[in-house]
Amino acid sequence: xxxxxxxxxxxxxxxxxxxxxxxxxxxxxxxxxxxxxxxxxxxxxxxxxxxxxxxxxxxxxxxxxxxxxxxxxxxxxxxxxxxxxxxxxxxxxxxxxxxxxxxxxxxxxxxxxxxxxxxxxxxxxxxxxxxxxxxxxxxxxxxxxxxxxxxxxxxxxxxxxxxxxxxxxxxxxxxxxxxxxxxxxxxxxxxxxxxxxxxxxx
Numbered sequence: 001x002x003x004x005x006x007x008x009x010x011x012x013x014x015x016x017x018x019x020x021x022x023x024x025x026x027x028x029x030x031x032x033x034x035x036x037x038x039x040x041x042x043x044x045x046x047x048x049x050x051x052x053x054x055x056x057x058x059x060x061x062x063x064x065x066x067x068x069x070x071x072x073x074x075x076x077x078x079x080x081x082x083x084x085x086x087x088x089x090x091x092x093x094x095x096x097x098x099x100x101x102x103x104x105x106x107x108x109x110x111x112x113x114x115x116x117x118x119x120x121x122x123x124x125x126x127x128x129x130x131x132x133x134x135x136x137x138x139x140x141x142x143x144x145x146x147x148x149x150x151x152x153x154x155x156x157x158x159x160x161x162x163x164x165x166x167x168x169x170x171x172x173x174x175x176x177x178x179x180x181x182x183x184x185x186x187x188x189x190x191x192x193x194x195x196x197x198x199x200x201x202x
Contacts, residue, residue: 003015004016004017006020006022006023006025006027007027007030007031007034008020008023008025008030009022009023009025011023055075055078055079058070058071058072058075059071059075059076059079059152060155063152063153063154063155066153068153076149076152079152080145080148080149080152082157083148083151083152083156083157083158083159084157084158084159084188085144085147085148085158085159085162085183086158086159086160086161086162087161087162087163088160088161089160089161089184090160091158091160091188091190093190094158094188094189094190095188095189095190096158096160096186096187096188097187097188097189098186098187099184099185099186100151100154100155100156100184100185100186100187101154101156101184101185102182102183102184102185103147103150103151103154103159103182103183103184103185104147104150104180104181104182105143105144105146105147105149105150105180105181105182106143106146106178106179106180106181107139107142107143107146107178107179107180107181108176108177108178109135109138109139109176109177109178109179110174110175110176110177135177136166136177136179139166139177139179140164140179140181142179143164143179143180143181144162144181146181147159147162147181147182147183150185151185154185155187156185156186156187157186157187157188158185158186158187158188159183159184159185159186160183160184160186161183161184162181162182162183163181163182163183164179164180164181165179165180165181166178166179166180167180
């Protein structure tokens with residue numbers, strides 16, 4: 001005699017049984033619940049896609065108009081996180097299809113006299129100056145983030161050949177650390193199948 005497995009517990013039941021003899025679940029109700037779960041999952045997926053598309057339209061409109069004042073900071077942050085940055089001239093797994101422009105970003109950071117004095121002691125007696133290292137790291141992160149934003153404003157999805165330059169100017173017991181980052185804003189397509197390219201934005 002043919003049998004049917006319970007979708008919930010896997011117990012073998014007689015065909016056309018109304019409920020599982022193993023776990024007691026009613027098949028009609030279970031089927032309705034499964035269909036409901038599928039529907040809710042698909043609904044959430046569609047809503048997520050709509051949010052993504054809406055976010056893309058907002059960003060694309062800002063790129064076209066140059067007006068970023070109406071774009072929520074969270075959406076800008078999400079868009080920036082998708083911008084690829086690399087010191088090499090190629091993006092692994094992708095192909096550069098267009099070089100948009102050379103871009104740069106400048107960040108100025110203040111360092112007071114006390115920081116310089118402690119740094120000089122560290123240099124004299126050996127060791128590392130955590131204060132200076134922290135300032136340098138902060139400057140690098142901010143410069144790269146600004147570089148991402150410059151690429152985003154041009155509609156690019158990656159920055160290749162990134163280079164960082166540091167310089168310091170002092171005077172009147174004060175000094176400024178300047179970090180300059182530059183690279184090439186490009187549009188990269190990633191390879192999915194042979195002879196098929198998909199934009200890295202997707």
